[in-house]
Amino acid sequence: MKRVVVTGGSGKAGRAVVADLGEHGYDVTSVDVAASLHPDDPTLVADLTDLGQTIESLSGADAVVHLAAIPAPHVLPEGETFRINMMSTYNVFSAAAQLGLERVVWASSETLIGIPFEREQPRYAPIDEEHPRLPEFHYALSKLASEAIAEQFNRWSGIPFVALRISNIMEEWEYADRFPGFWDDPTIRAWNLWGYVDARDVAQAVRLALTTDLAGAEPFLVAAADNCMTRESLDLMAEVYPNVPIRGSVSGHDTLLSIDKARTLLGYEPLHSWRDSVAAR
Numbered sequence: 380m381k382r383v384v385v386t387g388g389s390g391k392a393g394r395a396v397v398a399d400l401g402e403h404g405y406d407v408t409s410v411d412v413a414a415s416l417h418p419d420d421p422t423l424v425a426d427l428t429d430l431g432q433t434i435e436s437l438s439g440a441d442a443v444v445h446l447a448a449i450p451a452p453h454v455l456p457e458g459e460t461f462r463i464n465m466m467s468t469y470n471v472f473s474a475a476a477q478l479g480l481e482r483v484v485w486a487s488s489e490t491l492i493g494i495p496f497e498r499e500q501p502r503y504a505p506i507d508e509e510h511p512r513l514p515e516f517h518y519a520l521s522k523l524a525s526e527a528i529a530e531q532f533n534r535w536s537g538i539p540f541v542a543l544r545i546s547n548i549m550e551e552w553e554y555a556d557r558f559p560g561f562w563d564d565p566t567i568r569a570w571n572l573w574g575y576v577d578a579r580d581v582a583q584a585v586r587l588a589l590t591t592d593l594a595g596a597e598p599f600l601v602a603a604a605d606n607c608m609t610r611e612s613l614d615l616m617a618e619v620y621p622n623v624p625i626r627g628s629v630s631g632h633d634t635l636l637s638i639d640k641a642r643t644l645l646g647y648e649p650l651h652s653w654r655d656s657v658a659a660r
Contacts, residue, residue, distance in 0.1 A: 382406045383589065384440040386471060387447030389413050389422060391548050392486065392581045396444055399582035410436045411447065427467035434474040444585055445471045445485035449518065457517035464521035472528060476536040484588040487526055487542035487598060489636060490519035495570035496620075503624045504572060504616060507637040508544070508598050526598060533596040540595075541588040546576040546602035546636055554653040562609050569619045572635035573606035577651035587645040597644070602636040604649040 383400055387393040388409025397420065400407045408423055409415065415422040425432040427447055437443055447467055449460045468485070475483045492506050493499055493513035502511055514520045529540040549557075561568050584601045606612050612633050616623060629635070641647035 382408075382439060382441045383444060384408045384410055384437050384442075385444045385446060386410045386427060386436075386467075387445070387486075389415050390446060390450065391550060391578055392545065393446045395550075395578035395582040396446065396585050399579070399586060400444075403586060408436075408440070427470055428463055430470045430473065433467075433470040434477065437471070437474045437478055437480065440478070440480060442480055442482040442484070442589055443471060443475055444589070445483065447471075448486065448521075452516045452518040461517040461521045464518065465524060468521070468525045469528060472532045472540070475538060476532055479536075480538060482539050482541065482589060483529070483532075484541045484543065484585055485525070485529070487544045488519060488522040489544050489546045489571060489574065489600065489602070490514065490516075491522055491526070491544060494519075496572070497570065500620055501572065501623050503626045504620070505625075505627065505629060505633070505635045505637040506572065506600070508600060508640055526596070530596040539593045539597075541593060542596065542598040543581075543584055543588060544598055544600045545581055545584075546574040546600070547571060548578050548581055549575050549653070550578050551651075551656060554656040558607055558653050558657055561607055565608065565610065565615050565619050568607055569615070573608050573612070573615060574602045574634060574636040575607045575653070576602045577649065579651050580647075580649045583650065584641060584645065584647050587647055591645050593644070599641040599645060599647075600636050600638055601641055601647070602634050602638055602649075603652060604634055604638070605632040605652050605654065606634060607653060608632070 388397045389411040410423045425436045448464045491512045492510045533540045
């Protein structure tokens with residue numbers, strides 16, 4: 380699979396994925412509603428809520444990495460977020476099936492598991508792919524519906540659909556700029572169990588999802604190996620979520636968003652941590 384279309388290629392994850400795939404010899408086409416500002420990285424401008432434009436955008440590709448979406452709640456009215464995310468994802472899945480692509484890798488979300496944990500607490504930690512799916516807003520609901528749709532497109536077409544439930548994406552510059560502001564108050568980032576993931580590790584996960592021998596419609600949590608705090612993970616849980624059961628072994632600053640499945644089936648191993656860039660005080 381050398382010809383890959385990356386939708387949402389101008390976004391935070393998209394830029395990292397396009398760069399990484401290019402460095403590994405892929406012929407990459409970036410598709411977005413916004414053109415890239417970099418003259419050496421041209422973007423095919425297309426509206427993926429239009430099926431015809433989507434089919435044209437994916438024609439000639441071996442695989443698609445679907446990252447395009449309204450990226451978070453409260454960017455647009457909830458109904459519009461749901462409409463855009465659902466129609467663009469349906470169109471990408473449909474076009475992939477019609478064109479006979481070899482694989483679909485796409486951005487689901489950690490928010491499926493109940494993030495932000497405000498109305499309900501996590502059922503257990505570390506959270507894994509088996510945790511109940513508890514969408515709290517229309518953005519997360521669109522991801523839940525998209526995972527169900529992916530299962531049916533896989534059943535109809537036989538194409539593997541790989542859903543990456545990506546944690547809060549960070550670029551390297553954000554570590555020094557943002558992370559020290561988290562450390563004094565553990566409740567600031569308790570909403571996603573102090574999780575994050577480096578954009579470069581998202582790109583690694585995408586590349587592995589394109590190449591690993593998989594079948595079906597599989598979801599994978601994709602996060603950093605550690606938390607975003609200077610305090611240890613079990614200490615944070617004891618203070619903020621004292622009644623949430625701990626399953627399995629957690630030591631030090633281990634992530635509370637389990638990446639065991641991605642490690643086992645994809646060979647994913649995060650290579651980047653904020654601790655490499657910022658001295659913890």
